[in-house]
Amino acid sequence: MTERKVPGVSDYQAAAGGWGALAAVARVIKGQMAVGRETAALRRVNQPTGFDCPGCAWPDPKHTSSFEFCENGAKAVSWEATGKRATPELFARYSVAELWEWSDHALEDAGRLTHPLIYDADSDHYRAIEWDEAFSHIGQALRALPDPDMAEFYTSGRTSNEAAFLYQLMVREYGTNNFPDCSNLCHEATSVGLPDSIGVGKGTVTLEDFEHCDAVFSFGHNPGTNHPRMLGTLREVARRGVPIVAVNPLRERGLERFTSPQDVSEMLANRATPIAQTYYQVRIGGDVALLKGMMKCLLDADAADLARGGAGVLDHAFIAEHTEGLEALREDLARTRWEDVLAKTGLSRADIEAAARVYANAERVIICYGMGMTQHRFGTHNVQQMANLLLLRGNIGKPGAGIAPIRGHSNVQGDRTVGITEKPSQALADGIKRTYGIEFPLTHGHDAVESIRAIRDGRSKALICLGGNLAVAMSDPETTLPAMRKLDLAVHIATKLNRSHLIPARQTLLLPCLGRTERDEQASGLQSVTVEDSMSMVHASQGGLTPASEHLRSEPAIVAGIAKATLPHSKVDWDGLVSDYDRIRDDIESVFPIFHDFNRRVREPGGFRLYVGASVRDWGGPGRKARFLLAPGLDEDPQGQEPDLLTLTTVRAHDQYNTTIYGFDDRYRGISGRRDVVFLNAEDMQARGIAHGDAIEVESRVPGAGGTHSRRISGYIAVQYHLPRGSAAMYFPEGNRLVPLDSHDPNSGTPAYKSIPVLITRLPDAS
Incomplete structure (x- = not known):
């Protein structure tokens, strides 16, 4: 963060959860003026004889604790059980x-x-x-x-x-x-993309699978804000020594470190459990390229091991019995150039090879993903390429492995x-x-x-x-x-x-x-x-x-x-x-x-x-097999057409759930009392003559039928943030104004909230 002070913008150093979460719960309950009503409700959240939390769809453990709710669940319950009329x-x-x-x-x-x-x-x-x-x-x-x-x-x-x-x-x-x-x-990309791949438009894992996995890859989601109870599961995975690999343009605190409010010793000592072993900040829209790069690494490693007389890196028995389409995928990956992969992802080849090694060295891998993968112009391809990666090593249909789309509404x-x-x-x-x-x-x-x-x-x-x-x-x-x-x-x-x-x-x-x-x-x-x-x-x-x-x-x-x-x-x-x-x-x-x-x-x-x-491993009926599916090219990035464009994603603040705004703070990103901000990379700001705290105009430049479709938002504040070069972020639903109706994934129809080509310029000083 730069030294220039901007009202409501600061660095947040604490872990996710912890005392900050408890204080936030206390504030929201107090603010709704029905303390007895709300606390009675919270005691019944996600209990066997109670009610399901109206927040996220993370599953309940078989053995519930006294408090099976998180900070955002408490907000959702208090918002509904309010004394206001x-x-x-x-x-x-x-x-x-x-x-x-x-x-x-x-x-x-x-x-x-x-x-x-x-x-x-x-x-x-x-x-x-x-x-x-x-x-x-x-x-x-x-x-x-x-x-x-x-x-x-x-x-x-x-x-x-x-x-x-x-x-x-x-x-x-x-x-x-x-x-x-x-x-x-x-998650329409899930509903559309997975049936063609694995025969069903749902995830394949259970909560118990996280107790047996050897690696977890987390693509495009922010559990600390959108489904905080998931952090308890990831914390247990991390404490087993299992590598968790985070792939996301923004560094989200919940994937970095977490203090469990239900762990008395961790709370009293103000300790935190590290979550992700490795964090790859892929450029917005670079997910297909990253997945293709990892699969290229796996195919190369497999060929090398077979040449040495080994059994190979791929699960050849599983592929032969349960899948079809591998040769077409091989040809597609052979046509995929490393220079394109690196340009689209913003990562180094060493980074991608390291991620592939973590995947290859694990017998049982779970891939979790959220709307950071689905709300794209090519969201369906994102989903199918994740399924491809899992199928290469038989990581669907066995304990401790599978694909886990993380849903929002309950x-x-x-x-x-x-x-x-x-x-x-x-x-x-x-x-x-x-x-x-x-x-x-x-x-x-x-x-x-x-x-x-x-x-x-x-x-x-x-x-x-x-x-x-x-x-x-x-x-x-x-x-x-x-x-x-x-x-x-x-x-x-x-x-x-x-x-x-x-x-x-x-x-x-x-x-x-x-x-x-x-x-x-x-x-x-x-x-x-x-x-x-x-x-x-x-x-x-x-x-x-x-x-x-x-x-x-x-x-x-x-x-x-x-x-x-x-x-x-x-x-x-x-x-x-x-x-x-x-x-x-x-x-x-x-x-x-x-x-x-x-x-x-x-x-x-x-x-x-x-x-x-x-x-x-029932892929949709007798005789059906899982299918390796292709994603066309690496053309999700619009900057080749207009070099000055950035790619913007919308994100949820910590004080909201979808369109429900509980307050105006985004604690883990250091934002308080405001939502009129655009997060930008420091080098991108410097190249455009923008300083931290400047007022800016954001103009979307979306190609489509009849030419480029444009929408504008003016008067927002530029905030320097840890983002990959070429990437930007602002809050949902404010950023929806930048997405023309026709800008959506052609396969699923999901609006492209997370791949918006934008031109960002500094506004003249009001003086």
Whole structure:
């Protein structure tokens, strides 16, 4: 860091976790003014008879401790269990135009929504409405559409399996497959890329595999902020002496060293456990090049060992029995030039060879990765090349090895498993017909990007959001926000107010739902819901708090209410299903046999794991094999076209979870009280005449149809940071303004939030 002092910017020297984490938890609980309510909730987080944390999807250990939550989990629970309320009086006091001027933090900090609300355009205010009237408005609007494909149905990854299943069932009986969901915005490259490679769009490891691995490679994720409970697992791996190799453009403190708040001796002595043995700061967009470089090293080492009479470095028996496509990969790697690999990665050949040796010397390797690998213009290729690397040494389908996509929202994976997908399969259609007698078209529906295009073009006129903050999470607000204002109907099912709710359609309704922490009482009594974590474990979640308002309804009940109002001749017994969620789970089992004995197994402590074929070397059915897949060239870096461009990635601050902003600090990166910063390499700054603390303009320069697409952000502050040359970073969702709607991975449709070509210039002094 330079000596020039910039308000709210400093060096943070402490480890991840530790006293800083405990102090942050205390502050957030105090700030939400419901200490008794929140602390009662925290005692039940991720416990066998409690509720699943509404934060990340990291799995629960078999033997839980007294406190199975992390700093960000405590923030998520306190944010939901807050004593603050956004009542109809709040909306009578402030118009939508006035609320629009509030920060995203202030909007959610207003507290829990307490009543169903409808927007009144004449007064520009929301007013309370009865549930039956709200459902009637929605049903009439959906039935009035000329074509069911003119409606979009968004789902947040916090939605339970039960609610998501009912939601997709309602939408398919309605007659469309338009399911934009949060997976489209994060791990769609996993869902699309892995099935072609290993036969399933999920990770193959379990939590227990980390107890048996010989090496862990961590690509493109920041566990200290986005899934801190993972640090406990990595800490145990590191303490076994197992090498952990971090690959990430930014040096993230959680991958460097961690002080466990649950280790009394470590806390009292202020000690920390080193996490990553080696840290490679690859240039943004250099991941495919690095993976290809490592595979080139493995093939060379294999050839050399075979020439000496050895067995080789590759797992030749596994490759022969379980894979296809190796020769094409060999040819692709032979065409890949080392000078291109080094230019794209920003690493030395010695670095890449060293990483390959760590991999080759380990019998059982786990590759973990996050959205730093998926939210790219070539995210699907990133995922498939990681799978290639694992397949070369048989590191999929054996204990202690495999691929581990680290999901964000707590049930984003489960929602997909129970049918939230714009690409329905024949098996799904058969299951719904078998169970309900409902037939629906197998046409490809809209993903998130296509849904915004359809709304922009007038092809879609209604949007129902089961949670989330779609307008803010989406790329290109210059396109997204005006498009949403053209809708005839917008419905938001939510616990708290957010900016998407302030973009009124011709008719807009806010429907308040129960949170994960709260008791869900239906006709048969207290209900549980279920979720699926990143490692395909399904377990029950039952809230214990009194609901924030007597007017709240559960997500399944709200979905059923919309369904009954929209589908007067429905073949589904919506009331019967909502009266007892066991009936929903029975129907999930009927549609998806993978959930066999659902109600019995989910009542077992810790739940159960769904079948993941690749975990047992079943690659998608009889005769199927895992496939080595190719990535075209090393052309992810746009600087060859415009030499002055940098590649910018968006990142999450420590005081946020996706679009939810808990506060304005990013502790581990030394930022406090602000989010208007752009992290830059010192040499890149010097080359552009930019000093630490200068005001700058950031202009994206994205090539596309019709020429270069440009977006600008001005007045942000340059912060000198430890980044590779040619790389830059700023916060999500602020950086979304730089991503045109058409800038996305062509295979998965995921917006390219983490590979944005930008031109950065210093703004003239205000004086």
